[in-house]
Amino acid sequence: MTRTHSRPLQQLGIALRILAAIPGGWAFSWGFVACGTAALVALGAPFHDAETALLMLGLLVFAGVFLWSFAARSVLRVCAVLVGGALLFNAAALLLQRAILS
Amino acid sequence: MFTSFRQSMAWLHTWFGLALGYVLMACFFFGALSVFDREIDRWALPETRFAPQPMPSFDKVLLPAFARLEADPADYALNMPALHDAAKGPQTPRQELPPDEYWAYTTHRDPVLAIGAGFRVPQPKDPGLENHIHANATIDPRSGAAVPSDQLKIGSQWFYPMHYSLNWQWQNMGIFTVGLAGLVMLVALVSGVIMHRKFFREFFTFRPQKQTQRSLLDLHNLTGVVALPFHFFFAFTGLLIFAGFYYFPVSQFQLKPLHDQHEIIEARETGLPHQRAGIPAPLASVDAMMAEAKRRWAARDMAGEVGFLQLHHLGDANGYVSIYRAGSDRVALVGEAIHFKASSGEVLREEPPRAAVPALNEFLTGLHLQHFEHWLLRWLYVLGGLLGCACIATGFIFFVEKRKRQHAAAGSPGARVVDALAVGCVTGMVIAAVGMLVVNRLLPAGLSGKGEWEQQIFWGLWLLAFVHAALRGAPVAQARINPAWREQCWAIAALALAAVLLNWLSTGDHLLQTIILEPYWAVAGVDLSLLAAAGLAALAARRLARREQRALLSPSAAPETEVVHA
Incomplete structure (x- = not known):
C-alpha cells in the first residue's frame, strides 16, 4: 500500500473511488439492468425472462465496475463514465419503454 | 495514487475484506448451519421429532x-x-x-x-x-x-434468516448490508486471485510448520482457492435471489408500466x-x-x-x-x-x-437453496461454508499478525481492535449459536415468549463475547496472542457438550437412542456436530495455550519475514 495517510488529496481520491464503486456502480448497473430489460422486451422476449437475464448480467457488471473503480488510473474518468452511463441507460430504458407501450 | 494495478487490487482486497469480512463471516457460518435448518428445528422443538x-x-x-x-x-x-x-x-x-x-x-x-x-x-x-x-x-x-x-424454529426462523438478513429488519438494512458484503465477496475473490503472483505454484501450498504469518497466508489462499467456485457461486446466486426484489427492482420502478402490461398479457394467456x-x-x-x-x-x-x-x-x-x-x-x-x-x-x-433463461435462473437459485434430496451434497455445502469461514478468519488473523509488531512499536491500537473484533465474530458467533441451543433446552417448553428469550440471549452472549475479547486484548498491543481466543474456544467446548447433555436430560434422546435404538438422524446429526465442534474447540484451545507459552518463553523472537501481500 502506498503511504497515502499524510496526503489529503490522495485520501480524497480513495473516498471518490469508494463512492464511485458503491453508489456509482449501483446506479450504473441499475441503469444497465433497466435498459437491457427494455431492449430485450423490445426484441420480443417475455418481460420476466428479459429481467432475469439482465439481473444476472447486472450483478457481474456491478462487480466489474466496482473493480474498475479501483483499478483505473483516473478516478475522474471513472466517475464520469459511471454517472454518465447511469443517466444514459436510465433515459434509454424510459424511451424504449415508451416506444414499446405506445 | 496506486502505483500499480496489483497494488490497487491489494488495497481493495485488504480494506473491503476487513470492513465487510465480519458480515461475510456471519453469512457463511449461518449459511452453513442453514443447510440443516430443519434438522436444527427438530432438535430445538422436541415435540416435532x-x-x-x-x-x-x-x-x-x-x-x-x-x-x-x-x-x-x-x-x-x-x-x-x-x-x-x-x-x-x-x-x-x-x-x-x-x-x-x-x-x-x-x-x-x-x-x-x-x-x-x-x-x-x-x-x-x-x-x-x-x-x-x-x-x-x-x-x-x-x-x-x-x-x-411462540416457540422459535431456531434453524429455519433464526439461523436461516441470519445468513441473508442478519435478522436486522429495519428498512431491510440487513438484506442490503449482506448484499454489499456479497458483492465485496465477488470482488475480493477476483482481486485475491490477481494479487497472487505465483498463483499456480501456491495453488496447494500449505506450510503449517513455517512461521505463523506464512502458514496463515497459505491457509487463507488454500481455503480461498480450493473452494473458489463454491464461494463465487454462493455469493453470486445469493445476490441473484434478492436482486429482482431488493437490489435492482426495476420492475417496480421505472419499468413498472412495462411489467404491469406483461402481467395482463400473461393473465390472458394463462x-x-x-x-x-x-x-x-x-x-x-x-x-x-x-x-x-x-x-x-x-x-x-x-x-x-x-x-x-x-x-x-x-x-x-x-x-x-x-x-x-x-x-x-x-x-x-x-x-x-x-x-x-x-x-x-x-x-x-x-x-x-x-424457457431457457428462467430455467437457468431456477437452476442457479435452486442450487443455492437446495431443497432437493441429496445428503452428500448437503454435507459438502456445510464443508464449503466452513471453508469460507476459515478463509475469512485467516484473513483477519493475517491482517493482525502482519501489523501487530509494527503497531506495538508505534503504540497504535489498530491491530488490537481488529483482533478483538475477529475474536468476537469468529468464536463469539459460535458461542452465541451454541449458547442459544443450550438456553433452548434450559427454558421450560411452556414458557410464554420462549422464542423471544432465546433471541435476546443469543444477542446477549454475542455481545458478551465482543466485550470479553476487547477486555482481554492487551497482549496484542505487545505483539502477543489475545488469550480470549483460547478462553472462548473452551467456552464453545463447554457449551456444545452441555447442549448434548441437556438434550439427553430434557428429552431422553441420547445418541444411543437416536442412532441405534430408534434412529432419528435429524437430532443425532445435530448432537454429533455439537460433539465435533466441542472436540475441535478443545483441540484449538490446547494448541493456542502451547503457542502462548512459547511466545512467553521467547519474548524477543526474531521479527518474522515480511511477506509480499497487501
Whole structure:
C-alpha cells in the first residue's frame, strides 16, 4: 500500500473511488439492468425472462465496475463514465419503454 | 495514487475484506448451519421429532386448519390502516376479514407443515393491489393441530434468516448490508486471485510448520482457492435471489408500466383470473385435484409429491387452485404447476416446461437453496461454508499478525481492535449459536415468549463475547496472542457438550437412542456436530495455550519475514 495517510488529496481520491464503486456502480448497473430489460422486451422476449437475464448480467457488471473503480488510473474518468452511463441507460430504458407501450 | 494495478487490487482486497469480512463471516457460518435448518428445528422443538410427512388431505386436515386461522394482529395493526379506504366506512374488525388465499408448503425434510392465509381487505383504497392481511401457522399434518407459535424454529426462523438478513429488519438494512458484503465477496475473490503472483505454484501450498504469518497466508489462499467456485457461486446466486426484489427492482420502478402490461398479457394467456369476479362459488374437492395432479405428473414420468398448494380468490367464481410438484428430485424448487378451477375441479392450465433463461435462473437459485434430496451434497455445502469461514478468519488473523509488531512499536491500537473484533465474530458467533441451543433446552417448553428469550440471549452472549475479547486484548498491543481466543474456544467446548447433555436430560434422546435404538438422524446429526465442534474447540484451545507459552518463553523472537501481500 502506498503511504497515502499524510496526503489529503490522495485520501480524497480513495473516498471518490469508494463512492464511485458503491453508489456509482449501483446506479450504473441499475441503469444497465433497466435498459437491457427494455431492449430485450423490445426484441420480443417475455418481460420476466428479459429481467432475469439482465439481473444476472447486472450483478457481474456491478462487480466489474466496482473493480474498475479501483483499478483505473483516473478516478475522474471513472466517475464520469459511471454517472454518465447511469443517466444514459436510465433515459434509454424510459424511451424504449415508451416506444414499446405506445 | 496506486502505483500499480496489483497494488490497487491489494488495497481493495485488504480494506473491503476487513470492513465487510465480519458480515461475510456471519453469512457463511449461518449459511452453513442453514443447510440443516430443519434438522436444527427438530432438535430445538422436541415435540416435532417425528418422520417427514407428505402433504396431508386437504378436505379432512387442511381445510379445518385453515378455517381456524385469524389475521395476524401485528400485520393488521401495521397494514390495515394503509390498505383500507376510510371514506367507505369503518375498518372491518380483524377477526371478520374474509379469507382470499390459502397456501401450504412442505419439503422432503419437514415433519410439520407451514401454512398461511391472506385475508382480504373488503374496502380497499386501490382495488388493483393484492390487499392482503396475512396469517402464518405451523401444524402437525397428521392431526391438523397447531404447533405453538411462540416457540422459535431456531434453524429455519433464526439461523436461516441470519445468513441473508442478519435478522436486522429495519428498512431491510440487513438484506442490503449482506448484499454489499456479497458483492465485496465477488470482488475480493477476483482481486485475491490477481494479487497472487505465483498463483499456480501456491495453488496447494500449505506450510503449517513455517512461521505463523506464512502458514496463515497459505491457509487463507488454500481455503480461498480450493473452494473458489463454491464461494463465487454462493455469493453470486445469493445476490441473484434478492436482486429482482431488493437490489435492482426495476420492475417496480421505472419499468413498472412495462411489467404491469406483461402481467395482463400473461393473465390472458394463462387464463388464470387476476381478480375476483364478485360472484360467490363453492369449493370442489381439492383432494381430487391433488390426485389428478399426481396422475398427470406420473404420466410425465416424474416423482409426484405435492410441495406447494395455493388457493386463490377463495369462495369466488374466479377462484382457482394451484398445485406445484415438490422439488426433491431436481435442483429447481417447486414446479410443474397444474391449475384447477376451484368450483368445479376442471384443469385450467398445465404449465409448460420453462424457457431457457428462467430455467437457468431456477437452476442457479435452486442450487443455492437446495431443497432437493441429496445428503452428500448437503454435507459438502456445510464443508464449503466452513471453508469460507476459515478463509475469512485467516484473513483477519493475517491482517493482525502482519501489523501487530509494527503497531506495538508505534503504540497504535489498530491491530488490537481488529483482533478483538475477529475474536468476537469468529468464536463469539459460535458461542452465541451454541449458547442459544443450550438456553433452548434450559427454558421450560411452556414458557410464554420462549422464542423471544432465546433471541435476546443469543444477542446477549454475542455481545458478551465482543466485550470479553476487547477486555482481554492487551497482549496484542505487545505483539502477543489475545488469550480470549483460547478462553472462548473452551467456552464453545463447554457449551456444545452441555447442549448434548441437556438434550439427553430434557428429552431422553441420547445418541444411543437416536442412532441405534430408534434412529432419528435429524437430532443425532445435530448432537454429533455439537460433539465435533466441542472436540475441535478443545483441540484449538490446547494448541493456542502451547503457542502462548512459547511466545512467553521467547519474548524477543526474531521479527518474522515480511511477506509480499497487501
